[in-house]
Amino acid sequence: MSYDLTxxxxxxxxxxxxxQSELLSPRKALDDAxxxxxIVSLKSGKIKGWDQKDWGxxxxxDMLVKHADAYDFDALLLPGxxxxxxxxxxxxxxxxxxxxFFALHKPVAAICHGPWTLINAGVVEGRTMTxxxxxxxxxxxxxxxxxxxxxxxxxxxxxxxxxxDLPAFNDKLCEEIYEGKHAGQTV
Numbered sequence: 001m002s003y004d005l006t007x008x009x010x011x012x013x014x015x016x017x018x019x020q021s022e023l024l025s026p027r028k029a030l031d032d033a034x035x036x037x038x039i040v041s042l043k044s045g046k047i048k049g050w051d052q053k054d055w056g057x058x059x060x061x062d063m064l065v066k067h068a069d070a071y072d073f074d075a076l077l078l079p080g081x082x083x084x085x086x087x088x089x090x091x092x093x094x095x096x097x098x099x100x101f102f103a104l105h106k107p108v109a110a111i112c113h114g115p116w117t118l119i120n121a122g123v124v125e126g127r128t129m130t131x132x133x134x135x136x137x138x139x140x141x142x143x144x145x146x147x148x149x150x151x152x153x154x155x156x157x158x159x160x161x162x163x164x165d166l167p168a169f170n171d172k173l174c175e176e177i178y179e180g181k182h183a184g185q186t187v
Contacts, residue, residue, distance in 0.1 A: 003178040006034035008074040010177065013065065013094065013117070015042045017083020020049035020056040021163045022111045026077055029170035035177065038062045038073070042091060050081050052163075066093040070100035075177045080112020080132065080162075089120040099123060102187040107176040109158035111169055115139055123187055128152055129159040155184025 010030050014023055027037045041047050041061040049056040070076070076098065078085065088094045098121040101108050110118055112132045118124050125143030130152045139146045151160045151168040156176050160169035176182070 003033050003174040005030060005174060005177055008035040008177055009072065010035050010037050010075045010077055011040045011068060011070075011073040011097075012037050012077045012079065013040045013088065013097070014047060014059075014079050015084045015087050016048050017050050017081050017087065018047065018079045019081035019084075019112055019163065020051040021166065022081065022114075023049060023059065023077075023079035024057070025163075025166045026079070026109070026111075026170050026173055029174060030077075030177075033174050035074075037077075040065050040068045040097070042087070042094070047084075050083060065091070065097055068093075068097055070097060070104055070106065073101075073106070074180075075107040075109070075173075076101045077173065078108070078110035078114035078117055080110070080114045082113050085113040085116040089117040095121045099187050102185055105156065105181040105183060105185045107156040107158065107173075107179075107182065107185070109169065109173040109176070111160040111165070112162055115144075115159060121187075127157055128154045129157065130161050131159060132161055156182030157185060 046058040119142045128145040150165040
């Protein structure tokens with residue numbers, strides 16, 4: 001389905017080691033729908049992607065997370081990969097930024113290992129989610145109800161497992177942003 005996301009602003013939170021397809025594909029879907037995507041990171045300049053088995057393309061950083069404010073965005077995208085989410089989840093500015101999206105009831109989407117950051121932000125308890133299978137137990141231990149589906153939506157929280165799920169993930173990401181705030185999206 002096609003959604004008009006004109007005037008919607010989406011933060012894409014990543015750092016070196018993001019899974020290339022899990023940033024570029026959703027970003028293209030958002031851009032094609034008319035949204036403005038803003039790459040938010042821990043460092044300025046460029047961040048380098050991981051393309052399945054080796055380093056991939058770099059993308060330019062638009063804003064440092066320590067200067068980013070969830071009030072200025074309509075939604076948050078957390079691409080996967082192992083390296084980027086593992087690095088992001090230990091940063092205090094990242095945790096606050098992520099929690100603020102939930103406090104403001106705004107859509108959040110995470111794919112693959114992206115939910116690691118959500119675990120550290122303390123926002124997964126009681127939520128139905130999916131992820132890459134290797135972090136299933138991490139989500140269960142944090143109180144999430146983990147299911148093995150290509151895409152899961154729980155009150156504005158969109159999660160998927162892997163790059164093969166990107167078509168469904170991208171569609172639900174755009175749908176949730178189009179719908180706007182979700183009362184059930186809370187910390």
